[in-house]
Amino acid sequence: MLREESSEEKGPSRGLFDDLLSGEPIFEKKEVLRPSYTPRKLPHREDQINNMATILVSALRGDTPSNILIYGKTGTGKTASAKFVSEELESTSKKYEVPCEVEYINCEVTDTQYRVLAQLANKFIEKNRSRIDETIDEYESLRERAREDSSALADTEFDSVEEVDERIDSLESERDSFNEVPMTGWPTDRVYNSFFDAVDYRERVVVIMLDEIDKLVEKSGDDTLYNLSRMNSELERSRVSIMGISNDLKFTDFLDPRVNSSLGEEEIVFPPYDANQLRDILEARADIAFKDGALTEEVIPLCAAFAAQEHGDARRALDLLRTAGELAERDNTNNVEEDHVREAQEKIEIDRVVEVVRTLPQQSKLVLFAIILLEKQGVHNINTGEVYNIYKRLCEELDTDVLTQRRVTDLISELDMLGIVNAVVVSKGRYGRTKEISLSVPLEETEAVLLSDSRLGDIEDVQPFVQARFDN
Numbered sequence: 001m002l003r004e005e006s007s008e009e010k011g012p013s014r015g016l017f018d019d020l021l022s023g024e025p026i027f028e029k030k031e032v033l034r035p036s037y038t039p040r041k042l043p044h045r046e047d048q049i050n051n052m053a054t055i056l057v058s059a060l061r062g063d064t065p066s067n068i069l070i071y072g073k074t075g076t077g078k079t080a081s082a083k084f085v086s087e088e089l090e091s092t093s094k095k096y097e098v099p100c101e102v103e104y105i106n107c108e109v110t111d112t113q114y115r116v117l118a119q120l121a122n123k124f125i126e127k128n129r130s131r132i133d134e135t136i137d138e139y140e141s142l143r144e145r146a147r148e149d150s151s152a153l154a155d156t157e158f159d160s161v162e163e164v165d166e167r168i169d170s171l172e173s174e175r176d177s178f179n180e181v182p183m184t185g186w187p188t189d190r191v192y193n194s195f196f197d198a199v200d201y202r203e204r205v206v207v208i209m210l211d212e213i214d215k216l217v218e219k220s221g222d223d224t225l226y227n228l229s230r231m232n233s234e235l236e237r238s239r240v241s242i243m244g245i246s247n248d249l250k251f252t253d254f255l256d257p258r259v260n261s262s263l264g265e266e267e268i269v270f271p272p273y274d275a276n277q278l279r280d281i282l283e284a285r286a287d288i289a290f291k292d293g294a295l296t297e298e299v300i301p302l303c304a305a306f307a308a309q310e311h312g313d314a315r316r317a318l319d320l321l322r323t324a325g326e327l328a329e330r331d332n333t334n335n336v337e338e339d340h341v342r343e344a345q346e347k348i349e350i351d352r353v354v355e356v357v358r359t360l361p362q363q364s365k366l367v368l369f370a371i372i373l374l375e376k377q378g379v380h381n382i383n384t385g386e387v388y389n390i391y392k393r394l395c396e397e398l399d400t401d402v403l404t405q406r407r408v409t410d411l412i413s414e415l416d417m418l419g420i421v422n423a424v425v426v427s428k429g430r431y432g433r434t435k436e437i438s439l440s441v442p443l444e445e446t447e448a449v450l451l452s453d454s455r456l457g458d459i460e461d462v463q464p465f466v467q468a469r470f471d472n
């Protein structure tokens with residue numbers, strides 16, 4: 001007799017993902033909240049966008065636009081606005097058939113003169129080659145038609161098929177003369193010349209957008225900017241203009257005065273957003289990103305308020321909103337609530353700390369570990385001497401160099417600047433001044449990151465040593 005199917009066995013069994021999928025999803029289009037998404041509308045940036053457009057419109061009249069320096073704190077919409085304006089500029093230039101091209105370079109990634117020039121050279125070499133290829137295609141089809149019927153050459157500059165052949169040959173050798181620049185190995189002069197020739201191949205206005213321009217100057221000085229800004233005096237057919245973007249204006253102190261005044265012909269400032277502006281930005285994105293009614297009333301104002309406290313950073317506001325949505329999704333609820341935002345705020349902060357701590361140099365990790373060990377003993381307002389004693393012991397355990405106390409004091413100041421510890425100088429009257437140090441990040445998570453470092457993870461018997469110091 002056949003065994004009866006139990007009700008549980010009917011149909012396919014529920015798998016690992018069924019429960020996750022069964023809840024009504026919160027998001028309609030989550031990628032709208034990701035940094036890679038470029039919004040079509042940028043509320044509260046109308047003034048800056050109009051300013052950029054007013055300067056760049058001369059490119060569409062065939063003139064060289066002034067160089068622009070854009071600056072403002074992180075997450076204030078500098079890149080998004082500049083990219084928006086560039087796209088509009090390029091599309092309008094196509095509409096009116098005025099050759100104008102924008103090239104974007106992120107100097108955090110491309111941070112040496114060689115790489116910047118090589119990347120630019122290769123982009124223009126590629127453009128020139130494909131333009132030549134298009135022209136060759138046109139001549140080849142003309143040649144085909146002319147071979148069948150010589151009247152196809154009427155109203156053209158050619159008298160015979162052979163002349164078309166010659167033109168195709170010369171275009172092919174012109175195309176082949178554009179050699180790609182290798183990403184290392186050539187003398188810089190040669191790379192510069194390749195870029196120069198590639199750009200000047202035809203009439204056009206070129207806007208070079210150097211995002212995070214301060215990183216380029218920090219890493220390799222101002223030679224690139226010097227060379228780019230003097231190009232126009234030598235170019236014959238084309239014109240180059242620079243748009244630098246930075247969240248740190250101090251880099252201009254290190255520029256040659258000529259480069260500085262040329263780069264900053266026009267300056268546009270992006271001020272931080274306030275909570276109301278962040279609210280508008282979030283609302284516009286949330287409309288597309290979330291299902292109708294998925295957000296409870298307080299979610300957007302709270303994300304905006306948190307991000308406004310962090311120097312008005314729209315990236316942070318969007319991260320918060322997306323993370324809050326993901327946490328709600330994980331809870332299998334249909335609504336994102338205030339608590340999800342608070343949880344998201346904590347999660348983002350911990351993620352930041354983990355990343356900062358994970359990438360600290362070994363010596364800073366040891367100093368931080370010493371502070372943590374002291375805090376675990378319940379020591380408050382730790383002083384540098386106490387940190388130094390434990391630090392030395394840790395170095396012995398690891399058989400590593402011991403830095404001087406002065407150097408360790410510097411490392412503590414660096415940890416303070418990174419927001420990992422809080423070090424305040426207090427006056428002890430006639431005993432002079434001393435630093436009182438406390439941890440400003442969650443202890444357990446920070447310790448776990450330090451212990452995940454294979455070398456620090458091996459230190460087992462330090463705790464009893466620290467303990468012993470306080471038992472006496």
Ligand SMILES: Nc1ncnc2c1ncn2[C@@H]1O[C@H](COP(=O)(O)OP(=O)(O)OP(=O)(O)O)[C@@H](O)[C@H]1O
Pocket residue numbers: 034035036037038039041042043044045072073074075076077078079080081246247281314315318
């Ligand atoms: N006014 C705005 N409207 C909509 N989204 C915005 C606005 N301003 C910024 N954003 C969004 O915030 C995020 C950060 O913006 P963006 O990258 O332009 O900042 P930034 O000022 O260039 O920051 P950084 O200096 O860190 O590069 C992006 O996802 C961007 O789409």
